[in-house]
Amino acid sequence: MNNKKVKIVNTNQDNKDGALICPSCSSSDVTYDIKKKVLKCNYCSFTFDEKPNSELIKSIEQENGEIRGSGTINIKKNPKKVSLICSGCGSKVIINTEETLNQRCHWCHSILSVNKQREDGIIPDEILPFSIEKEEAIRKIEKFIQKKKIFGNNKFYKEYNKEKIIGVYLPYVLYDASGHAKLKGEGEKFFYPFRRILQTIFSKNENIYKDSKVYDAKVYKISRDFDFTLNQLSTESNKEYQNNNIINSIMPFDTENCVQYNSNYLYGYRYVIRNINIEELKKKAAKQVRGIIRYSMHPYIKKYNRGVHWKEENIKINSERWTTVYLPVWLYSYKEKDEIDYIIVNGRTGEINGKVPLNKLVNDLSAIVLYSFEIVLIIIIIIFWINNPYNKIFVVATVLIGIIMVLTLFFPRILKLIYHRTKSRHFYEKETKHSIKNIIQEDLYMKKRYNLKNRKIEGCNDSKLLD
Ligand SMILES: [Zn+2]
Ligand SMILES: [Zn+2]
Incomplete structure (x- = not known):
């Protein structure tokens, strides 16, 4: 990025600390109505909502340089207590921003909120309000854990308490970028040389080509020169939640529906602070x-079915934009030994994942039962085999059972993998909206390569991700 000056979009200019007043009746009892998906006055039922910030939804192609929402401020302080004067009755109300951003005044019941962006980074640019209701999240979580009951830990099921399911906003950063890319490299496609055709026809071995497992390919020098745009690449912005497999597996969120931040959306919900x-x-x-x-x-x-090896990747970003947001999840957390595990539901799509602790005893026992069963089976097969020594079926069966027995040794591990889905990552390359324009493609035939051992071109990196 050559352009050193960063343009800041003020996303917080109208936000004041204190009470949010209903535009219709001036009551200060305004909360988020998840059924209607709007902010609602609990006094006169008037509804209204926030809109996205017009500067942040401008097409990134038409921008220049680096843009940031004012909610991306560098974090300089820890959250602390904020004291506000209630606009309803004049009393002093203290809000501990580490835990909440809203507090009802004891005397007049106005809802007071901390809305102004400050150096603790709590107030983001935008928010994606919940659309999945708590009852639905509870149903999903109960169905999810019910399915895992056979091998699940009894204690976990005994202690399950739906009251502990809470709505939480997680901090994310959205990134838009537009620029120009020039990729250069080599691509290869398979071909069938004439002599191979002859070999196949005249050779006694019909499948000489297939059997030998060698390939022949045509080599092209290629380049792709194009403009690109990508929208709302999302990244966790709390260290504890970063690269969390469980959260990754409930992505993506429909971040295009984010609206300008307002703390009243948070009333009754928790949040995790960006750090x-x-x-x-x-x-x-x-x-x-x-x-x-x-x-x-x-x-x-x-057309390069043997793959492409990109040797040069010149990517120039012309414009980029950073926005901080809160994204909604329903969370059931519990402590197992010293580790905190979660079951988590995407507050927009209802996508669910989580970790149910395994019942060690049941798992060990089922492995033993399975193993004994296999031993009995293998003995029976061997007895039959001895009686029919020339029947090939018994050889196959013995080998097969042998393989299954070895697999059974990994039974607890396989189960853990299924139960905990530990390898889930964020498929950002598929989930991030992007477009390509003005592409210039050059494909220059170079030469042929014969008798290649690998199915893939050497250095193939057309699908390789740097994560
Ligand atoms: Zn009202
Ligand atoms: Zn008051």
């Missing part, structure tokens, strides 16, 4: 942009 600055996310974003660009080239390199 990562934009500068710390830049390296990761740059890698992911490269990943998205490689992915976006797939339709343009289709």
